[in-house]
Amino acid sequence: MRRLLDIEFHKFRHSKSSKVLTIIYLVIVVLLMLAGLIRININNFSGGLSDLGIFNFPIVWHISTYFTSYLKIFIAIVIVSLTASEYSNRTLKQNLIDGLSKKELILSKVYLSGLLALAVTIIVFIAALILGIIYSDYNEIQIIFSELYFFPVFFLSHFVLFCFCLFAGILVKRSAFALGFLGVWWIVEGILNLIARWFDWKYDLNSLEWFSHILPFNAISNLIKNPAGRIDIIESTVNQVDDNLLDLSYNVDWQDVVSVSIWCFLFIYWSYAILKRRDL
Amino acid sequence: MTLIVVVHYNQKNVTVETILEINNLSKNYAALKAVDNVSFKINKGHVYGILGPNGSGKSTTLGMVLNVVNPTSGSYSWFEGTTSNHEALKRIGAIIERPNFYPSMSAVQNLELVCKIKEIPTDKIQEKLELVDLIERQHSPFKNYSLGMKQRLAIASALLNDPEILILDEPTNGLDPQGIRKIRDIIQQIALSGTTILLASHLLDEVEKVCSHVVVLRRGKMLYSGPVDEMNSNHGIIHCDANDRTGLLEFLKTQPYVVSIKEEVEGIKVKLSQPVETSLVNATAYKAGITLSFLMHKKQSLEDQFIELTSKN
Numbered sequence: 168m169r170r171l172l173d174i175e176f177h178k179f180r181h182s183k184s185s186k187v188l189t190i191i192y193l194v195i196v197v198l199l200m201l202a203g204l205i206r207i208n209i210n211n212f213s214g215g216l217s218d219l220g221i222f223n224f225p226i227v228w229h230i231s232t233y234f235t236s237y238l239k240i241f242i243a244i245v246i247v248s249l250t251a252s253e254y255s256n257r258t259l260k261q262n263l264i265d266g267l268s269k270k271e272l273i274l275s276k277v278y279l280s281g282l283l284a285l286a287v288t289i290i291v292f293i294a295a296l297i298l299g300i301i302y303s304d305y306n307e308i309q310i311i312f313s314e315l316y317f318f319p320v321f322f323l324s325h326f327v328l329f330c331f332c333l334f335a336g337i338l339v340k341r342s343a344f345a346l347g348f349l350g351v352w353w354i355v356e357g358i359l360n361l362i363a364r365w366f367d368w369k370y371d372l373n374s375l376e377w378f379s380h381i382l383p384f385n386a387i388s389n390l391i392k393n394p395a396g397r398i399d400i401i402e403s404t405v406n407q408v409d410d411n412l413l414d415l416s417y418n419v420d421w422q423d424v425v426s427v428s429i430w431c432f433l434f435i436y437w438s439y440a441i442l443k444r445r446d447l
Numbered sequence: 448m449t450l451i452v453v454v455h456y457n458q459k460n461v462t463v464e465t466i467l468e469i470n471n472l473s474k475n476y477a478a479l480k481a482v483d484n485v486s487f488k489i490n491k492g493h494v495y496g497i498l499g500p501n502g503s504g505k506s507t508t509l510g511m512v513l514n515v516v517n518p519t520s521g522s523y524s525w526f527e528g529t530t531s532n533h534e535a536l537k538r539i540g541a542i543i544e545r546p547n548f549y550p551s552m553s554a555v556q557n558l559e560l561v562c563k564i565k566e567i568p569t570d571k572i573q574e575k576l577e578l579v580d581l582i583e584r585q586h587s588p589f590k591n592y593s594l595g596m597k598q599r600l601a602i603a604s605a606l607l608n609d610p611e612i613l614i615l616d617e618p619t620n621g622l623d624p625q626g627i628r629k630i631r632d633i634i635q636q637i638a639l640s641g642t643t644i645l646l647a648s649h650l651l652d653e654v655e656k657v658c659s660h661v662v663v664l665r666r667g668k669m670l671y672s673g674p675v676d677e678m679n680s681n682h683g684i685i686h687c688d689a690n691d692r693t694g695l696l697e698f699l700k701t702q703p704y705v706v707s708i709k710e711e712v713e714g715i716k717v718k719l720s721q722p723v724e725t726s727l728v729n730a731t732a733y734k735a736g737i738t739l740s741f742l743m744h745k746k747q748s749l750e751d752q753f754i755e756l757t758s759k760n
Binding site for chain 2: 170173174177178181182183256257258260261262263264265266267268269271444446447
């Protein structure tokens with residue numbers, strides 16, 4: 168495992184796109200940390216973002232993982248381009264000739280995906296911890312270390328997306344088309360959701376919820392739910408309008424965790440199966 | 448015409464180590480039979496050539512034994528089947544069609560990666576870069592290299608593990624004359640060091656210069672496999688000339704070793720039916736009253752043999 172990680176990390180380290188996007192990622196995370204300084208003005212409330220209580224433990228865990236989740240798209244692009252360029256540069260072929268087996272090749276990429284997901288999780292954890300320590304109103308150890316389950320889930324949501332990217336790169340072979348494939352897939356899920364919504368409305372079914380657990384992008388984005396309901400100011404604002412507008416459940420659904428785990432396995436397995444069958 | 452130099456290594460060893468054995472290997476692409484029932488064996492210490500026109504299945508055959516193309520049927524085994532295929536590949540060095548490296552990495556970084564894959568120490572990198580004359584550019588990114596430099600880096604990469612067999616697929620393809628010469632010199636140097644080489648090419652003079660054994664493919668079928676000089680059963684040609692050409696012609700017609708005689712501007716070409724010493728030809732001709740002005744024994748060129756073989760079948 169160490170050898171495979173070493174090989175894959177060597178490729179990652181010396182690739183230009185990875186450097187650029189890693190820097191972008193870190194810069195954005197730092198900028199988000201500075202968000203506490205932003206002054207806002209909603210509904211007769213005026214003050215810094217930190218005064219909203221969003222940096223209180225343990226809500227800060229939820230808020231930070233939710234918002235930084237969107238940044239995984241940057242790393243996803245790196246993974247797609249690293250994988251697909253192995254085809255266009257024919258280095259995949261050369262790796263196999265040099266003595267890497269097809270299984271090792273897929274595993275090395277899976278390991279790197281895992282490592283990146285882990286690294287991002289740790290970075291976000293540290294950033295959130297710092298934010299919390301600075302701004303949180305509660306500083307009891309017990310409260311600080313509650314609701315940490317957002318981080319394993321955060322890790323999982325990254326890892327499964329990276330595996331999806333790996334699969335797309337292996338399947339489509341060209342990075343632009345592979346990204347296109349992911350985009351099309353995302354749109355397809357959106358359309359399926361709309362259709363499901365229409366069916367639910369017409370025939371009084373519950374298919375949308377079903378879809379939201381089954382489809383990979385749906386499940387990934389449902390893993391960590393929108394924390395808006397937990398922010399006091401927004402909650403009170405919305406409740407003034409309509410008591411039931413906001414879905415207040417923000418727990419992690421076990422169905423989503425199971426679903427993305429299965430997808431994760433499938434993406435890795437399919438990548439291997441495709442590579443095994445294909446003549447390079 | 449060039450004289451064929453056939454390099455023979457010591458064949459007296461009773462137990463010859465087999466490096467690669469291919470049994471009835473076939474590959475079909477839909478209806479096309481790219482490789483059709485090819486079998487041959489590669490023994491240690493020889494230099495093998497795979498000959499065949501473009502599209503005859505050379506690269507596909509190599510792709511199959513290098514684990515990148517899945518065979519339709521048949522089998523192959525490396526090192527007498529003692530290791531798994533991808534473990535065996537760590538002991539060989541191969542370059543195929545065109546050099547494949549990571550464009551933004553330098554020569555050294557690319558070679559470091561190969562070392563990691565092959566699980567070997569990185570201390571040979573400098574030595575091999577020196578061998579292929581890339582020391583000065585070792586830190587510039589691969590994408591800035593000329594094709595010749597890329598090809599030389601590929602050779603350095605293939606030699607990193609001091610391979611038990613070096614596989615080269617069209618190593619001079621697309622290079623300029625200087626580049627071709629450079630690569631050829633390197634190959635000859637490696638061949639002389641006793642490394643087993645498998646060289647696929649459609650350039651016959653390239654193969655002719657280094658190979659002792661050839662495998663001839665045409666449209667996926669194997670036409671011949673064996674030593675170069677036994678490809679066609681013939682004993683070469685004698686070129687001779689004398690001031691008295693008609694006398695020489697009369698004399699040659701009576702000799703037992705003559706198959707056919709062809710008169711050309713620059714002399715007479717005699718095809719032989721059996722091996723014959725040129726000194727004997729000279730002596731008997733002198734006895735018959737003919738003074739030869741020119742006499743040379745020539746083996747049939749690989750090109751002639753190849754054309755003869757491929758047109759026969």
